[in-house]
Amino acid sequence: MNRRQLVNNLAAAATGVALNSCATAKIPEVASSNQKAMPKSPANSTNLNDTINHSVCKWCYNSIPLEEFADRCKDMGISSIELLNPSQWDTVISRGLNCAISNGSSLGIPKGFNDRQYHDQLTAEILPIIPMAADKGIPQIITFSGNRGTISDEQGLENCAVGLQKIVKAAEKAGITIIMELLNSKVDHKDYMCDHTSWGAQLVEKVGSPNFALLYDIYHMQIMEGDIIRTIKENEKYISHYHTGGVPGRNEIDETQELYYPAIMKAIAETGFDGFVAQEFIPSRDDALKSLKQGIDICNITL
Numbered sequence: 001m002n003r004r005q006l007v008n009n010l011a012a013a014a015t016g017v018a019l020n021s022c023a024t025a026k027i028p029e030v031a032s033s034n035q036k037a038m039p040k041s042p043a044n045s046t047n048l049n050d051t052i053n054h055s056v057c058k059w060c061y062n063s064i065p066l067e068e069f070a071d072r073c074k075d076m077g078i079s080s081i082e083l084l085n086p087s088q089w090d091t092v093i094s095r096g097l098n099c100a101i102s103n104g105s106s107l108g109i110p111k112g113f114n115d116r117q118y119h120d121q122l123t124a125e126i127l128p129i130i131p132m133a134a135d136k137g138i139p140q141i142i143t144f145s146g147n148r149g150t151i152s153d154e155q156g157l158e159n160c161a162v163g164l165q166k167i168v169k170a171a172e173k174a175g176i177t178i179i180m181e182l183l184n185s186k187v188d189h190k191d192y193m194c195d196h197t198s199w200g201a202q203l204v205e206k207v208g209s210p211n212f213a214l215l216y217d218i219y220h221m222q223i224m225e226g227d228i229i230r231t232i233k234e235n236e237k238y239i240s241h242y243h244t245g246g247v248p249g250r251n252e253i254d255e256t257q258e259l260y261y262p263a264i265m266k267a268i269a270e271t272g273f274d275g276f277v278a279q280e281f282i283p284s285r286d287d288a289l290k291s292l293k294q295g296i297d298i299c300n301i302t303l
Helices: 003-021 066-076 086-093 116-126 129-136 153-174 197-207 218-224 228-238 261-270 288-299
Strands: 053-057 080-082 140-143 177-181 212-217 239-243 276-279
Touching (some): 053 288, 086 129, 116 129, 116 140, 116 153, 129 140, 177 239, 197 228, 218 228, 261 288, 276 288
Parallel strands (some): 140 177, 177 212, 239 276
């Protein structure tokens, strides 16, 4: 099962829980900042330094029960497990972990805000999750641009900005950040619109809210653009979260692939970033948790 299938299946379940639980929920009034809203950084385990706040995407370890996975992650010093449904939040929170990003709409990756026909459903599904996330201290909710189809990038930009208005206003009141992920349209997500940092940055500017930002996926942007460190430094004000992954293949982030992650982590830290960096590679070895621990160690840099 690939990520697209997992996102669609998991988000569908999340939507049902959110709508049932939040029919009468009120969004707390929290003053929004003039600065880009950033997730709160929990105290890290003593066996890791605090330069990078480590998270991990659960879908890459789908064969491991969440309870067991959360316990093992905590032992490694990982402070967050992300891309979870509302029904899964308490499993990690009860173990002293955070969920850096919640799943959002059941429409998943191909059907997003760039197409106005989906705006009503996206709004109806994401709005109820916002107060739930705020109540649990979950800082971010993921969204997607959707695929291009016959929509131009210029029109898609305008459509996204219009469709996100109501959701972002609610997020501002709740102190939640809505993030849109940058994905590659070359290998994994054919025709996806938000596939270049410059397009995503334009959208952040157009939305004009401290509570809307980008999820910069290093794996995806290496495929689309390369020039990772310079791009991060030039666009850091638009980014509130990072994902890792080995290129090519989206496997371990060690010497088997072309990116040197210690240098990338150093560049991220030097921007003053205090959010989360999440491992999102698919382990290729029999001991998946050993690969995860290796990835955490590689990214556990000091300045």
